[in-house]
Amino acid sequence: MPPYTAELFHGLMHVGYSVDDGRDGARPDESLPLLEDADLEDKVVLLRVDHNVVRKGKISDQHRINVTMATLHNIVERGGRPILMTHIGRPYDKKKKKISISQDESVDAVVAYLQRKLRIKFAVPQFHATENEGIPDVDTSINWLIQDLKSRKIGGIYLPNTRWFAGEEDKGEKMERLIVQLAGLADVYVNDAFGSWQSHASTYHITKLLPSYAGLCMQDELCHVSSVLNPKRPFLAVVAGAKYDTKIGPLTEIYKKVDRLILGGLLYNTFLCAKYGVKIAGVEESGIELARALVEQDKIDKKIIELPYLVESDTLERAQEGQHRTVFLKDASPGKSYKYIVDVDPTSFELHEVLEAVNSAKTIFVNAVMGLMPHFWQGTSKIYDLIDGNRAAQKLFAGGDTLQEFKSLNPGLYHAALDKPEYYLFTGGGTVLKIIEEGDPYGLETVKALVENKKTYAKQIKNGAR
Ligand SMILES: Nc1ncnc2c1ncn2[C@@H]1O[C@H](COP(=O)(O)OP(=O)(O)OP(=O)(O)O)[C@@H](O)[C@H]1O
Numbered sequence: 001m002p003p004y005t006a007e008l009f010h011g012l013m014h015v016g017y018s019v020d021d022g023r024d025g026a027r028p029d030e031s032l033p034l035l036e037d038a039d040l041e042d043k044v045v046l047l048r049v050d051h052n053v054v055r056k057g058k059i060s061d062q063h064r065i066n067v068t069m070a071t072l073h074n075i076v077e078r079g080g081r082p083i084l085m086t087h088i089g090r091p092y093d094k095k096k097k098k099i100s101i102s103q104d105e106s107v108d109a110v111v112a113y114l115q116r117k118l119r120i121k122f123a124v125p126q127f128h129a130t131e132n133e134g135i136p137d138v139d140t141s142i143n144w145l146i147q148d149l150k151s152r153k154i155g156g157i158y159l160p161n162t163r164w165f166a167g168e169e170d171k172g173e174k175m176e177r178l179i180v181q182l183a184g185l186a187d188v189y190v191n192d193a194f195g196s197w198q199s200h201a202s203t204y205h206i207t208k209l210l211p212s213y214a215g216l217c218m219q220d221e222l223c224h225v226s227s228v229l230n231p232k233r234p235f236l237a238v239v240a241g242a243k244y245d246t247k248i249g250p251l252t253e254i255y256k257k258v259d260r261l262i263l264g265g266l267l268y269n270t271f272l273c274a275k276y277g278v279k280i281a282g283v284e285e286s287g288i289e290l291a292r293a294l295v296e297q298d299k300i301d302k303k304i305i306e307l308p309y310l311v312e313s314d315t316l317e318r319a320q321e322g323q324h325r326t327v328f329l330k331d332a333s334p335g336k337s338y339k340y341i342v343d344v345d346p347t348s349f350e351l352h353e354v355l356e357a358v359n360s361a362k363t364i365f366v367n368a369v370m371g372l373m374p375h376f377w378q379g380t381s382k383i384y385d386l387i388d389g390n391r392a393a394q395k396l397f398a399g400g401d402t403l404q405e406f407k408s409l410n411p412g413l414y415h416a417a418l419d420k421p422e423y424y425l426f427t428g429g430g431t432v433l434k435i436i437e438e439g440d441p442y443g444l445e446t447v448k449a450l451v452e453n454k455k456t457y458a459k460q461i462k463n464g465a466r
C-alpha cells in the first residue's frame with residue numbers, strides 16, 4: 001500500500017494507521033513499474049494522459065480527465081513537477097502525409113477545465129509550426145517555463161497536442177529528435193494514457209530515454225481488464241455498433257470467452273444476413289463473408305441470443321412516423337430484402353431467454369450502441385436499464401460512443417455508475433478490444449515498453465551504471 005503502510009506490531013496488533021490504496025483487490029502485474037515506486041521529489045515528470053475529449057474546441061465528456069486527477073495529485077503531493085501531454089483527434093492525414101493544426105483540436109479546453117477544477121495555473125508553450133509539417137522542435141523558449149515550474153510559479157505545463165509534433169507519428173529521425181527533446185525536459189516519464197494504445201513517440205518511444213512508470217489510471221484499467229479476460233461466470237457480452245470489419249477480430253475472441261452473447265447494430269444485421277440469407281440495406285457483402293464463420297460456430301455452441309423484434313426504417317435520416325416499423329425476424333426467409341434495420345425493438349428484451357441471460361450473469365461486458373443514434377435510441381436505453389437491474393453483476397462498459405450514449409440516455413445512472421463498485425467504465429474502448437483480441441493486457445506495446453524500461457533500469461543499477 002505505498003506510500004503509507006500499516007505497521008504490524010508483534011505480528012498481531014496494528015499500530016499507527018493505514019490508508020486504503022483504493023484498489024478493490026486486483027493488483028497490477030509485478031513486472032509493471034508503478035508510479036508509487038518512482039522517486040519524484042523535485043523531479044520534473046513528463047505525464048502522458050489520454051485527454052482526447054475535445055470536439056470542435058469543447059470538452060465532450062470530462063470523465064477521461066477526471067480519472068487522471070489521482071495521478072496528477074500523487075505526483076505533486078510527492079514533490080514532482082508535472083508536464084502533461086495528450087493527443088487530440090487525428091490531425092495527421094496518413095494519405096496526404098500532412099499535419100493540420102486547428103484550434104478545434106488544441107489542448108486549451110482541457111487546460112481551462114484543469115485550472116477551474118484544481119485552481120492552479122498551467123502554462124501552454126507556443127511552438128513554431130510549419131504548414132502541413134506540424135511542430136518540428138520543442139522550442140528552447142520552454143526553458144523559462146521549466147524554471148517557473150521548478151520554482152513553483154506555475155503548477156504545471158501542458159504541451160500542445162502531441163499529434164501536432166512532426167515526430168509524434170514518425171518512425172525515423174523526426175521521432176528520435178522529438179523524444180530526445182522531450183526527455184531533455186524531464187527526469188521521469190509516466191504513462192497514464194490507457195486509451196492511447198498506438199505506439200507513438202509520446203506513448204512508446206520516449207520510454208527508451210527516461211525511467212518510466214505506469215500512472216494510477218493505467219494501473220486501474222489494466223486490473224479491470226482482467227475481469228473481462230478472466231470473468232466470473234456466467235459471462236454475458238453485449239456487442240453492437242457500426243464497424244463490422246474492425247470488430248470481427250475482437251468479436252471472435254469474445255465469442256470464445258463468453259457464455260452468452262447479445263449482438264446489436266450493424267454487427268447484428270451482418271450476422272442475420274449471413275445466418276438467414278436475407279438482405280438488409282447498408283450491410284456490406286465483405287462483412288457477410290466474415291460473419292459466416294461465426295454463424296457456423298454458433299450452430300454448435302449456441303451462445304448468441306437472438307433478438308427477434310427489430311426496427312426497419314425507410315431512411316437513415318430521421319425517425320419519421322410512417323417510415324419505420326417493427327419487423328419479426330422469424331418471418332425471414334432466404335432472399336427476403338429489408339430496408340435499413342436501425343434498432344432492436346425493446347419488446348425483444350422482454351423475452352424470457354434475454355431476461356434470464358442478463359439477470360443470471362455475474363460479469364457483463366458492454367460495447368454496444370444497439371441503434372442508429374440519435375433517432376433510434378430505444379433499444380440501447382432498454383438494454384442499459386435491464387443490465388442495471390442485475391445489481392450483483394460486475395458491469396464493464398467500454399467504447400467511445402457507448403459511454404457517450406450511456407451518459408446522454410441515462411445521465412443519472414451514468415453518474416451513479418462512476419462511483420458504484422459494480423460498474424467500471426473503461427477510458428479506452430479501442431484499447432479494451434485490442435487487449436481482448438491479443439488475450440493479454442501486458443501484450444500492449446505501450447505497456448510492454450514500461451515493463452522493458454523497468455528491466456533495463458534495474459540492470460543498469462545492478463551494473464553500477466546509475
Ligand atoms: N443499425 C445501425 N445502422 C447504422 N449505424 C448504427 C446502427 N446501430 C448503431 N449504429 C451506430 O453505431 C455507432 C456506435 O458504434 P461504434 O462501433 O462506433 O461504437 P463504440 O465502439 O462505442 O465507439 P468507438 O469505436 O468510438 O470506441 C453509433 O454512432 C450508432 O449510431
Ligand SMILES: O=C(O)[C@H](O)COP(=O)(O)O
Pocket residue numbers: 050052089090195196197198400428429430
Ligand atoms: O479516443 C480514443 O479512442 C483514444 O484516445 C485513441 O485515439 P486514436 O484511435 O486516435 O489513437
